[in-house]
Amino acid sequence: MSGADQRRGVTRADVARLAGVSTAVVSYTLNDGPKPVAAATKARVLEAVRLLGYRPNAAARALSTGQSDLLALVVPTVEQSYFAHLAAAVERAAAAHGLSLIVANAMPDRVAPVVRGLVGRQVRGLIIAAEATADATKEFLAAGTPTVVINQASPIGSLLTLGPDYRAGTMNGVHHLIEAHGHRRIAYLGGDVDGDERVRGWTDALSAAGLALGPALAGGFTPADGRTAMRALLREHPEVTAAFCASDQLAIGALAALAETGGRAPDDLALVSFDGSPEAEFAVPALTTVNVPIDAMAHDAVTRVLDDISAGHVRYEAELIVRRSCGCQ
Amino acid sequence: MSGADQRRGVTRADVARLAGVSTAVVSYTLNDGPKPVAAATKARVLEAVRLLGYRPNAAARALSTGQSDLLALVVPTVEQSYFAHLAAAVERAAAAHGLSLIVANAMPDRVAPVVRGLVGRQVRGLIIAAEATADATKEFLAAGTPTVVINQASPIGSLLTLGPDYRAGTMNGVHHLIEAHGHRRIAYLGGDVDGDERVRGWTDALSAAGLALGPALAGGFTPADGRTAMRALLREHPEVTAAFCASDQLAIGALAALAETGGRAPDDLALVSFDGSPEAEFAVPALTTVNVPIDAMAHDAVTRVLDDISAGHVRYEAELIVRRSCGCQ
Numbered sequence: 220m221s222g223a224d225q226r227r228g229v230t231r232a233d234v235a236r237l238a239g240v241s242t243a244v245v246s247y248t249l250n251d252g253p254k255p256v257a258a259a260t261k262a263r264v265l266e267a268v269r270l271l272g273y274r275p276n277a278a279a280r281a282l283s284t285g286q287s288d289l290l291a292l293v294v295p296t297v298e299q300s301y302f303a304h305l306a307a308a309v310e311r312a313a314a315a316h317g318l319s320l321i322v323a324n325a326m327p328d329r330v331a332p333v334v335r336g337l338v339g340r341q342v343r344g345l346i347i348a349a350e351a352t353a354d355a356t357k358e359f360l361a362a363g364t365p366t367v368v369i370n371q372a373s374p375i376g377s378l379l380t381l382g383p384d385y386r387a388g389t390m391n392g393v394h395h396l397i398e399a400h401g402h403r404r405i406a407y408l409g410g411d412v413d414g415d416e417r418v419r420g421w422t423d424a425l426s427a428a429g430l431a432l433g434p435a436l437a438g439g440f441t442p443a444d445g446r447t448a449m450r451a452l453l454r455e456h457p458e459v460t461a462a463f464c465a466s467d468q469l470a471i472g473a474l475a476a477l478a479e480t481g482g483r484a485p486d487d488l489a490l491v492s493f494d495g496s497p498e499a500e501f502a503v504p505a506l507t508t509v510n511v512p513i514d515a516m517a518h519d520a521v522t523r524v525l526d527d528i529s530a531g532h533v534r535y536e537a538e539l540i541v542r543r544s545c546g547c548q
Numbered sequence: 549m550s551g552a553d554q555r556r557g558v559t560r561a562d563v564a565r566l567a568g569v570s571t572a573v574v575s576y577t578l579n580d581g582p583k584p585v586a587a588a589t590k591a592r593v594l595e596a597v598r599l600l601g602y603r604p605n606a607a608a609r610a611l612s613t614g615q616s617d618l619l620a621l622v623v624p625t626v627e628q629s630y631f632a633h634l635a636a637a638v639e640r641a642a643a644a645h646g647l648s649l650i651v652a653n654a655m656p657d658r659v660a661p662v663v664r665g666l667v668g669r670q671v672r673g674l675i676i677a678a679e680a681t682a683d684a685t686k687e688f689l690a691a692g693t694p695t696v697v698i699n700q701a702s703p704i705g706s707l708l709t710l711g712p713d714y715r716a717g718t719m720n721g722v723h724h725l726i727e728a729h730g731h732r733r734i735a736y737l738g739g740d741v742d743g744d745e746r747v748r749g750w751t752d753a754l755s756a757a758g759l760a761l762g763p764a765l766a767g768g769f770t771p772a773d774g775r776t777a778m779r780a781l782l783r784e785h786p787e788v789t790a791a792f793c794a795s796d797q798l799a800i801g802a803l804a805a806l807a808e809t810g811g812r813a814p815d816d817l818a819l820v821s822f823d824g825s826p827e828a829e830f831a832v833p834a835l836t837t838v839n840v841p842i843d844a845m846a847h848d849a850v851t852r853v854l855d856d857i858s859a860g861h862v863r864y865e866a867e868l869i870v871r872r873s874c875g876c877q
Contacts (some may be wrong), residue, residue: 288665297626297651298636307627310653319665321650322626324639336617336648442830471830478832499769501800503807503832 238267245500283332289319290521291342293333293349296324299440301494301511306368308517316521318343321406325349338364344524356488367524369516373417374532379523381516381533388509389420390427392491393463395507395539397428400546405433408473410447410465412437417493421463433459436522439467441522445472453480453488461545464492467499470506470544485546495540504543511537557598567596618648619850620671622662622678625653628769629797629839630823634677634699637846645850647672654678667693673853680709696853698845701745703861708852710845710862714822717838717866718749719756721820722792724836724868726735726757729818729875731790734762737802741766746822749794762788769794774801782809782817793821796828799835799873814875826868833872840866845850 235242240260248264256264290313294302310320321342325333330351337345348370368375371382396402407421412435425432434456438444440447445464449472452459464470470492474484479497483502484490495510512535519533541547564571576585577593585593619642623631639649650671654662659680666674677699697704700711703775725731736750741764754761763785767773774793778801781788793799799821803813813819813833820826824839841864848862869874 291650296636297632300629300632302634303626303629305623307653319652319662321620321652323650324636333648388695442827446830457798470828475830475832475834498771498800501804503804505804 233271234264234267237271238263238266240414257338288317289321289342290344290346290524291337292320292322292346293330293337294322295326295349297322298324299466301440301466301496302348302499304496305517308513309346309520310424311514312517312521315518316525318521343391344521346520365524365528367520367528369520374530377530379528379530379532381520381523381535383511383535383537385416385425385537386420388539389417389463389493389512390424391537391539392493392507392509393424394428395541395545396461396463396489396491397424397430400461400485400488403430403462404456404459405430406452406456406459406462407433407435408452408462409436409438409440409444409462409469415465417463417465418481428456438469440469442468442472442475445469445474446476447472449473449476450479450543453477453482459488461489461491464490467492467494467496467502467506467508470508471498471502474502474544484544489546491539492543492544493537495537499540500542502544506543507542507547508540509537510540511535563593563596566600567592569593569783575844601715603664608767613652617646618650618665618671619675619853620666621649621651622654622659622674622676624655624678626651627653628771628795629827630795630825631677633825634842634846637842638675640843641850644847645854647850656680673850675849675853680717690834694853694857696849696857698849700861705798706859708857708859708862710849710852710864712747712840712845712864712866714866715749715752717840717868718746718792718822719753720866720868721822721836721838722753723749723757723853724870724874725790725792725818725820725826726753726759729790729814731818732759733785733788733790734759735781735785735788735791736762736764737781737791738767738769738773738798744794746792746794767794767798769798771797771801771804774798774803775805776801778802778805779808780813782806782811788817790820793819796821796823796825796831796835796837799837800827800831803831803873813873819873820868821873822866824866828869829871836871836874836876837869838866839869840864 221384231242231245235245244256245264247254248261292306294306297303306322313320323333323337326351330349340488342364345364345366347368367379369381371380372385382547393405396405407418412418418435422432436448436451438448464473470490473490477484477488491507493509495508499506499508516535550811560571560574562573574593576583577590619827620636621635623635626632626635635651642649652666656679659678670692674693674695676697689703697707697709698711700709701714703709712803722734725734741747747764751761765777767777793802799819802819806813806817820836822838824837828835828837845864
C-alpha cells in the first residue's frame with residue numbers, strides 16, 4: 220500500500236467487495252446514476268459505506284467528472300465586516316443551488332496565486348470580490364473556470380462584472396446632507412481618494428449644488444482608519460459640518476474620534492456612510508448609509524457563474540437608508 | 549476530447565510534447581524533483597508551460613502525493629466578527645508555514661457534511677472552530693485528516709482541543725465590576741446560558757463575593773441579540789447596575805439599546821464583555837473586555853495540525869483589557 224493509499228484509507232473497491240457488487244455500482248449508488256441501481260443493492264452498498272466509514276474522494280470525483288459541488292469566493296479579507304457579510308450572502312445563494320462555498324482571502328498582490336490554487340482544485344465557479352492587478356485579471360480569463368467579478372464599479376475587459384452604483388449612491392447621500400439638512404461644507408473620508416467612484420459621486424453632488432469641494436481625506440475602510448481621518452478633520456477643518464464616509468466601519472471609527480472630543484453626531488458633525496451593513500444600525504447614533512444590495516448581487520453572481528458568464532457589467536441601485544447620523548428624526 | 553478534458557484545458561502531455569521531453573520530466577521540473585532536471589531542459593519546460601498557459605492540477609497533485617498546500621478552517625459563520633478575526637489570524641499563521649487557508653461556514657447541524665467535503669478535497673489539515681454535534685465529532689476522529697478543534701472550553705474525547713479559559717476570564721471581568729466599581733447586582737447577557745463556561749465564571753465571581761446571582765438573559769452573540777437582551781434588562785430589572793456580555797458584538801447592541809432610553813455606559817449601566825475584538829476599542833464608550841489571545845491560539849493550531857495532533861486540551865489565559873465601559877478612567 221503506498222503512502223497516498225494509506226492516507227486515503229478505505230477505497231471504493233473495499234466497499235464493492237463488502238457489498239458484493241462492482242465498483243461501478245458503488246459509484247452509481249453514491250452519485251444517483253448515471254445507471255439505476257436496485258433498491259436492495261443500493262441498501263447493501265450504503266450499509267457497506269457505513270460499516271467501512273467510506274468517504275467518496277471529492278478530488279477524485281472532480282477529476283473524473285470535471286465537476287464539483289463547490290464554489291469559491293475570493294475577498295480581500297473577511298476581517299472587514301462588509302466582506303464577511305458578502306461571504307455569508309454568497310454562501311446562502313450557493314446553498315440555494317445545493318452548492319458549498321469556500322472563501323479565500325487575497326489582498327491585490329495575492330489574488331493571482333490564490334485564484335490559481337482554487338482553479339487547480341476544481342471548483343465549479345469562482346466569484347471574485349477582490350481588487351486584482353491587470354495581470355491577475357488576464358489569468359481569470361485564461362483559467363477556464365467560470366468566473367464572475369463582483370463589487371466592481373465598472374466593466375473590466377471581457378469579464379462579467381457586477382457591482383453597486385457607487386457613484387449615484389454616494390451622490391444621493393451627499394445630496395441628502397445638502398438638501399435635507401442644509402450642509403455647505405461636506406468632507407469625504409477614507410478609501411482610495413483617486414479614481415474611486417464614491418469620490419466622483421461626492422464631487423458631482425457638491426458641484427451640482429454649486430458648493431466648493433470640501434476636504435477629501437484618504438485612508439482605508441476600517442474603524443482605525445475612520446478614527447485617524449476624523450481626528451485630522453476635526454483638527455484641520457473646523458469649518459466642515461458634515462462628512463461622507465467611504466464605509467460604515469470607517470464611520471464607526473469616526474464616531475469614536477468625535478466622542479474623544481466630547482462631540483456627537485449629528486449635532487457636532489453629521490455623517491452619512493456607505494455599505495448598509497448590519498453594524499450601521501447599532502452605531503450610536505444609528506448610521507444613515509447607502510445600502511449595497513448584497514443579497515441580490517450574491518444571488519445573481521451564483522446564478523450567472525453557473526449558467527451564463529457572458530461578458531458585461533450589471534449595476535445595482537444603492538439606496539439611502541435614512542437613520543439618525545445625518546440629522547434626521 | 550471528453551468534456552472533462554476540455555474543462556481542464558492544457559495537459560501535462562501537451563507541455564511535454566512542446567518541450568520535447570517526457571511527462572515525467574515535466575513533473576520533476578514543476579515539483580523540483582524527485583529526480584534532477586538539467587538546467588537547459590528545465591528552461592525549455594518552463595517556456596512551454598508559459599506558452600501554453602499550463603496550470604498544474606492541484607486535485608491531481610493532491611491525489612498523487614496525498615499532500616496539499618491547503619489548510620481548512622470551519623467556523624459557524626464569518627458574519628460574526630469574532631470568527632472573521634479568528635479566520636484572519638489562522639490565515640496569517642498558515643501563511644507563515646507557506647500554506648493557504650480556505651474557510652467554510654457551518655452551523656452545528658452542518659458541521660459533519662462540511663467537514664466531509666473538505667476531507668474529500670485533500671486538505672492537509674482541518675481546524676474546527678465550530679460547535680459540532682457528537683456525531684460530527686466522531687467523524688473528525690475517523691476522517692484521517694489531522695484535525696484540531698479550537699475555541700473549545702474543555703477536552704472532547706481523544707481530540708486535540710485548544711481554547712481560552714472562558715471561566716477564569718469571565719470571573720476576572722465580573723470581579724473587576726465588584727471590586728473596582730462596587731457593583732452588587734450584575735446581570736449576565738447573551739449566549740447559551742446553560743452550561744456555558746462564561747456563565748460559570750460569572751456565577752463563581754458573584755458567589756465568591758457573597759452576592760446574589762443577578763438575572764441571566766440568554767440569547768445569541770450578535771448586536772441584535774444584545775439589543776434585545778438589554779431592552780429586557782432595562783424593562784424588567786431596574787435594580788441591576790452592571791452587566792457582563794457574552795461577546796463584544798452583544799455589548800455593542802446593548803449600548804445601542806441603552807442609548808434608546810437616553811442612557812449611557814458606564815454611568816447608567818456598567819458593561820464588561822468577552823472577546824477582545826478590535827471593534828471593542830471603537831465602541832462609545834470603549835469596551836472593557838476579556839481578551840481571547842486569538843493569534844497565539846491560531847499559531848498553535850496551525851503548528852499542531854501540521855506536526856503533532858496528540859490528544860489533549862490547551863487552555864489560554866484570557867486577560868481583562870480595561871477601557872471605559874466598566875467605569876474606569
